[in-house]
Amino acid sequence: MTRARRPFAVWPWLVLVAATIAAWLVTENAADGRLATTLVIVIASIKIRMIVIYFMEVPWTARRWRLALELWIGGACLIVLGGYWFTYI
Amino acid sequence: MWPEPREHRAGALLDHDSGQPGDYLPGDPGLWVFILADMAMFGVFFLIFTLGRVGNVPLFDASRQSLHRPLGVLNTLILLTSSWLMVQAVHAARHTDRARTVRFLALVILLGCGFVVSKITEYSAMIRVGISIFTNDFFMHYFIFTGFHFMHVLFGVAALSVTLAKARRDMLDRRYRVWIESVGCYWHMVDLLWVMLFAMLYLQSAA
Numbered sequence: 001m002t003r004a005r006r007p008f009a010v011w012p013w014l015v016l017v018a019a020t021i022a023a024w025l026v027t028e029n030a031a032d033g034r035l036a037t038t039l040v041i042v043i044a045s046i047k048i049r050m051i052v053i054y055f056m057e058v059p060w061t062a063r064r065w066r067l068a069l070e071l072w073i074g075g076a077c078l079i080v081l082g083g084y085w086f087t088y089i
Numbered sequence: 090m091w092p093e094p095r096e097h098r099a100g101a102l103l104d105h106d107s108g109q110p111g112d113y114l115p116g117d118p119g120l121w122v123f124i125l126a127d128m129a130m131f132g133v134f135f136l137i138f139t140l141g142r143v144g145n146v147p148l149f150d151a152s153r154q155s156l157h158r159p160l161g162v163l164n165t166l167i168l169l170t171s172s173w174l175m176v177q178a179v180h181a182a183r184h185t186d187r188a189r190t191v192r193f194l195a196l197v198i199l200l201g202c203g204f205v206v207s208k209i210t211e212y213s214a215m216i217r218v219g220i221s222i223f224t225n226d227f228f229m230h231y232f233i234f235t236g237f238h239f240m241h242v243l244f245g246v247a248a249l250s251v252t253l254a255k256a257r258r259d260m261l262d263r264r265y266r267v268w269i270e271s272v273g274c275y276w277h278m279v280d281l282l283w284v285m286l287f288a289m290l291y292l293q294s295a296a
Contacts, residue, residue, distance in 0.1 A: 008176055008177060009173065009176050010173075012173075013173035016169045017169060020165050020169065021162070024292070027158070027291075027292045027294055032296075033294030033295050033296045034294075034296050036294045040288050040292040040294075041288055043288070044285050044287070044288035047281075048284050051172060051280055052281065055172050055173070055273075055280075056115065056274050056277045060114075060115070061115070065114065065121060068125055069128075072125075072129070072132060075132060076131075079132070079136050079139055080135055080139055080285070080289050082139075083136075083139030083140065083142060083143055084139070084142075086143055087143055087146050088296055
C-alpha cells in the first residue's frame, strides 16, 4: 500500500464553489436580467467544463470522448441561452 | 480491450503535470457510452424546457420566483463537494490506500444523502403550499426534470455504497480501480447535469 498524500484538485473545487456563489449573487442583485442570465449560463457552462476536465479527467482520454463532451457543453449552453435570448429579439 | 494504463501514466493522471494525454479512459468504456446517452437525454430536456419557456415567458418567469434559491445553491455546493471528494477517493484507490478510499467514499455517500434530504425537504415545502407537477407547465418541467435527476442521485448513492463495501472487502486491484473510476465518472455526470439544471431552472431572470 502507498499513501495517497495530498488532496487532489483543490483549486478547481474552490473555483467551482466561488463560481456557484457568484452566479447566485449575480441573480439576486441583477439590475439587468438579460445580462445576469447570460452570465449565469456561461458560468454554468464553464463549471461543467471544469468538472469534465479536472474531475472526469477527460483530457487524458481519446480525443473522441473529449470532443463529444465539449460539443454537449456547447450545445447545452446554446440551447438554454439561445432560447432565452430568442424571446427578447 | 482498453489499454492498461502504465504506472507513470497513472501518476500523470494524479498530478496533471506530466505524461501524454490520449489513450487512458477512467472507468469502463461501456459506462462512458451510457454517460453520453444520458447526457444527450438531458440535452433534450433542456430543449423541451427552453421551448416551453419560449411559449409562455411570463408564466415561466413568475413561477420561477417560487423556487427556493438558497436550497438550490446548497444542493449545488453539496454535489460539487461530493464530486471533489469522489476525486480523492479515486486518487486513494489508485494508491491502494484502503483507509482513505473508505473514508472519502463514506463522505461522498453522506453528502449524496444530504442532497436527497435537502431535495425531499424542498419538494415537501412546495407541496405544502400547493405547488405540484399539475400546477402549470413550468412546475411540470421542474418536477419531471429534477425528479429524474433525483433518481440518478439515488442510483448513485446505491452504487457508491456498493463501491464502499467492495473497498472494505476486496483487493484494491486494477478491477476495483476500473469499478471506482466508473462510479466516479457517473457521479461527476450527476453533478454536472445538476449544474445546468440549477442555472436553467433557478437562476434565469426576467428581462
